[in-house]
Amino acid sequence: MERRQKNQQQQNPRRNPLSSSSSSSSSHSSNRKSRYRPPNRASGDARARHREDSGLDSGDATTWDEPRSLARSIDERASAAGTRSSMGIREQQEQHQHHQDGENARDSREFASAVGTCPYMCPVGEMAQRERLRDLAVFERLHGNPAKTSPELAVKKFCRTISTRHVQLSDIRPLSVLGSTLDYLMNLMNSTPEPFETVHDFIFDRTRSIRQDLSMQDILDKRAIHMYEKMVNFHVISHHKLRLSSSGPNSFNISSLHHLNMEQLAKVLTSLYNLYDLNRDHNSMHKNEPEYRSLYVLLCLNSESLPEGERLSLWFRRVPTPVIKSKEMTFARRILRYFRTDNYKCFFSTIAAEASYLQYCALEPYIDKVRALAVLLINNGGYKLHPYPIAHLSNLLMMEESEVESFCIACGLETSLDEQGNKVLPTKQPAFNHPKAGHGKYGFSGFENICRGREAEEKV
Amino acid sequence: MAYLSMGEAHRRITDYLGRFSDAVSSQDVASLKHLLSLSSNSPSLLSLADALNLFQDANRLIKQSDKYSQFAEIVVPLFRCLQNYKLNNLVDAYHAYEKAANAFIQEFRNWDSAWALEALYVIAYEIRVLAERADRELSANGKSPEKLKAAGSYLMKVFGVLAGKGPKRVGALYVTCQLFKIYFKLGTVHLCRSVIRSIETARIFDFEEFPQRDKVTYMYYTGRLEVYNENFTAADQKLSYALAHCNPRSEENIRMILKYLIPVKLSIGILPQDWLLEKYNLVEYRNIVQALKRGDLQLLRSALEEHEDRFLRSGVYLVLEKLELQVYQRLLKKIYIIQKQKDPSKAHQMKLEVIIKALKWLEIDMDLDEVECIVAILIHKNLVKGYFAHKSKVVVLSKQDPFPKLTGKPVNA
Numbered sequence: 001m002e003r004r005q006k007n008q009q010q011q012n013p014r015r016n017p018l019s020s021s022s023s024s025s026s027s028h029s030s031n032r033k034s035r036y037r038p039p040n041r042a043s044g045d046a047r048a049r050h051r052e053d054s055g056l057d058s059g060d061a062t063t064w065d066e067p068r069s070l071a072r073s074i075d076e077r078a079s080a081a082g083t084r085s086s087m088g089i090r091e092q093q094e095q096h097q098h099h100q101d102g103e104n105a106r107d108s109r110e111f112a113s114a115v116g117t118c119p120y121m122c123p124v125g126e127m128a129q130r131e132r133l134r135d136l137a138v139f140e141r142l143h144g145n146p147a148k149t150s151p152e153l154a155v156k157k158f159c160r161t162i163s164t165r166h167v168q169l170s171d172i173r174p175l176s177v178l179g180s181t182l183d184y185l186m187n188l189m190n191s192t193p194e195p196f197e198t199v200h201d202f203i204f205d206r207t208r209s210i211r212q213d214l215s216m217q218d219i220l221d222k223r224a225i226h227m228y229e230k231m232v233n234f235h236v237i238s239h240h241k242l243r244l245s246s247s248g249p250n251s252f253n254i255s256s257l258h259h260l261n262m263e264q265l266a267k268v269l270t271s272l273y274n275l276y277d278l279n280r281d282h283n284s285m286h287k288n289e290p291e292y293r294s295l296y297v298l299l300c301l302n303s304e305s306l307p308e309g310e311r312l313s314l315w316f317r318r319v320p321t322p323v324i325k326s327k328e329m330t331f332a333r334r335i336l337r338y339f340r341t342d343n344y345k346c347f348f349s350t351i352a353a354e355a356s357y358l359q360y361c362a363l364e365p366y367i368d369k370v371r372a373l374a375v376l377l378i379n380n381g382g383y384k385l386h387p388y389p390i391a392h393l394s395n396l397l398m399m400e401e402s403e404v405e406s407f408c409i410a411c412g413l414e415t416s417l418d419e420q421g422n423k424v425l426p427t428k429q430p431a432f433n434h435p436k437a438g439h440g441k442y443g444f445s446g447f448e449n450i451c452r453g454r455e456a457e458e459k460v
Numbered sequence: 461m462a463y464l465s466m467g468e469a470h471r472r473i474t475d476y477l478g479r480f481s482d483a484v485s486s487q488d489v490a491s492l493k494h495l496l497s498l499s500s501n502s503p504s505l506l507s508l509a510d511a512l513n514l515f516q517d518a519n520r521l522i523k524q525s526d527k528y529s530q531f532a533e534i535v536v537p538l539f540r541c542l543q544n545y546k547l548n549n550l551v552d553a554y555h556a557y558e559k560a561a562n563a564f565i566q567e568f569r570n571w572d573s574a575w576a577l578e579a580l581y582v583i584a585y586e587i588r589v590l591a592e593r594a595d596r597e598l599s600a601n602g603k604s605p606e607k608l609k610a611a612g613s614y615l616m617k618v619f620g621v622l623a624g625k626g627p628k629r630v631g632a633l634y635v636t637c638q639l640f641k642i643y644f645k646l647g648t649v650h651l652c653r654s655v656i657r658s659i660e661t662a663r664i665f666d667f668e669e670f671p672q673r674d675k676v677t678y679m680y681y682t683g684r685l686e687v688y689n690e691n692f693t694a695a696d697q698k699l700s701y702a703l704a705h706c707n708p709r710s711e712e713n714i715r716m717i718l719k720y721l722i723p724v725k726l727s728i729g730i731l732p733q734d735w736l737l738e739k740y741n742l743v744e745y746r747n748i749v750q751a752l753k754r755g756d757l758q759l760l761r762s763a764l765e766e767h768e769d770r771f772l773r774s775g776v777y778l779v780l781e782k783l784e785l786q787v788y789q790r791l792l793k794k795i796y797i798i799q800k801q802k803d804p805s806k807a808h809q810m811k812l813e814v815i816i817k818a819l820k821w822l823e824i825d826m827d828l829d830e831v832e833c834i835v836a837i838l839i840h841k842n843l844v845k846g847y848f849a850h851k852s853k854v855v856v857l858s859k860q861d862p863f864p865k866l867t868g869k870p871v872n873a
Contacts, residue, residue: 313778341785377836381848382848383856392850
């Protein structure tokens with residue numbers, strides 16, 4: 001992305017932005033806006049349609065009173081995630097969420113015509129504060145200095161305790177700044193040598209902050225749709241990349257990251273679908289809606305995958321008919337049928353032939369599950385005197401022969417050689433067990449085609 | 461309409477107030493119900509709205525009299541609701557009705573007996589229906605529909621008031637069913653769980669104490685939940701209860717129950733009679749049943765496609781789609797029967813190629829790997845007894861009962 005030219009800025013007196021009074025905020029933001037405004041910027045961010053929606057993901061603030069933690073650790077998040085997964089608490093949260101939605105709605109209405117004025121990816125006050133506290137992510141440090149950042153590096157953090165009543169307009173980024181910030185973050189995902197979990201953690205937090213700013217400004221039009229689609233991309237691709245890192249000494253932390261990623265993905269998808277519905281003209285569908293709707297199906301093949309997700313039987317009731325009939329949703333529904341009927345042959349061959357890259361990333365965790373099922377069915381139903389050729393199994397499961405052998409062993413089954421020296425899987429073995437999650441990393445021989453498809457899509 | 465005089469307006473308002481306070485003081489629930497029934501579009505209530513528009517000082521009338529003012533917190537917002545309702549301002553009408561409903565539940569809480577229970581039923585019903593209409597108004601104006609969720613919160617509060625040791629507790633099931641309607645419409649059916657747990661495990665509730673009408677509705681909705689969760693045994697039990705105990709003259713209700721009970725019965729291997737589908741206009745299931753009888757996979761696919769929208773909107777599409785395995789079982793059984801007629805000594809050996817030919821006859825192209833996969837699935841699910849020989853490309857069927865019937869049990873998960 002093209003960096004904005006650095007503006008000369010007059011140093012402002014240091015102040016905690018959250019403690020300012022509203023009257024001084026008004027005059028102050030007015031001054032700041034005129035001072036920092038680039039000369040060629042279009043005035044204001046016109047919104048095509050103004051709509052109120054208290055249902056949008058506002059960054060998952062759980063309580064207004066929770067003490068602010070500037071450096072919430074992964075362990076704390078893991079602990080919170082564990083707590084949230086309790087069934088009883090989920091229902092309590094749903095009730096609490098309703099109350100909170102009401103509060104959000106009232107706060108949002110007070111800001112109904114508000115447009116943020118922060119011209120940077122991060123408000124100046126927050127930059128100064130985090131420099132003092134040495135609370136800068138590795139991506140935000142100027143020349144690696146943990147106490148120094150710049151407007152081209154710092155990105156506003158998600159703030160759990162936020163209430164729109166106490167926020168200045170100068171702390172909120174307008175739509176155009178949010179768009180460029182998001183592009184910066186998306187570009188970062190592919191262009192840094194840092195370990196992916198570090199990149200993921202940073203982008204995870206900063207995209208939540210973007211959603212928070214969108215929500216506070218009631219930005220609900222088609223431009224928000226495009227932004228939410230990009231954020232879905234981030235979480236779905238993370239779903240894939242975090243799995244690649246999911247063994248070794250960091251596996252516990254990454255497993256927690258994976259769980260939190262799914263939670264946030266569920267929220268972002270829900271918000272995206274609400275935006276589709278709010279912006280619908282007649283019974284048409286949005287350009288990318290079929291693919292992003294299909295992701296829900298593919299993520300929920302097992303019915304319990306997404307936190308607080310709706311049962312697919314119920315979810316389909318409200319999908320618009322043009323989306324149901326689309327190529328992307330038809331693919332997802334066929335995959336669902338193959339999964340639910342244990343049709344391993346069609347499951348693998350259809351993914352290889354038709355899945356987009358995003359759809360593949362959503363489906364990836366299921367591939368080894370279906371492979372294990374296939375091995376189970378073949379072991380169970382095969383003829384004892386005719387062992388099953390590993391080479392054939394390799395074609396069926398779409399994995400390398402050597403990987404098939406180690407996969408069978410992971411299932412508790414032995415392989416052997418037949419009279420001609422070919423590797424075979426003797427059937428009717430009694431000791432089958434499902435491989436432990438995360439055991440080994442097996443490729444998918446259709447993946448190269450899927451990646452080529454992705455490159456072709458990106459060139460269009 | 462005829463010109464309405466100030467005197468006539470005054471009379472209508474005081475008449476309503478008098479009837480309201482009389483109904484409460486004499487515990488006349490039949491009258492009270494009528495006074496709270498918004499959606500009945502009663503001419504007297506709608507004409508009261510006209511009177512309120514003309515006579516701008518109804519609040520003074522209420523406060524002047526001790527007889528009326530003790531119910532001011534209910535009646536004042538109720539009047540505002542009526543005015544907005546008449547003008548078709550449904551969101552504002554909802555706000556006002558919710559305010560009145562909250563005041564009513566406070567009063568209701570203080571009454572020891574359950575005399576006003578049916579009036580509370582009216583409020584529970586009206587607040588849901590009004591919320592649905594208000595949300596349609598909000599959506600039409602490009603706003604987020606949120607009143608149905610608010611109605612759900614109100615009804616949870618009502619449920620809490622009823623869930624005690626006193627005689628009011630028999631009303632809890634009616635409120636539960638209204639909550640179900642809300643959660644089903646909102647798509648938040650997981651919220652049903654905590655209410656169901658209360659009804660089914662709390663010591664204060666004895667299911668048999670509830671009114672029959674409410675038990676039928678409850679079993680219908682909880683039966684539907686079991687369908688969505690594919691717990692077919694429990695779904696069969698609940699929906700069959702609803703069918704057995706519902707009003708036999710209400711064909712619409714019977715149809716609603718059968719719409720879910722039929723897919724459940726099909727999933728446990730029980731086919732309905734043709735006359736039943738005909739009688740209750742369930743024609744969308746006819747070809748599904750035919751496909752199962754014939755082992756015709758193509759017919760199953762086309763029947764699902766023909767009624768796709770209907771099956772998806774009712775939530776049974778995925779259940780019906782899974783019947784595919786039973787259709788395959790039926791197809792293989794037919795091949796077996798034909799082979800047995802030709803050569804009984806070899807009937808139990810079925811070439812995969814023969815299955816491919818049968819499918820081709822049904823206009824379905826399938827290769828050897830896929831057919832072998834289908835056979836492996838059927839063996840695993842205990843729909844076929846036997847084994848397949850990959851090398852010989854043959855299914856070897858058991859000589860004893862190679863195609864076990866489901867006999868009322870779901871396909872082996």
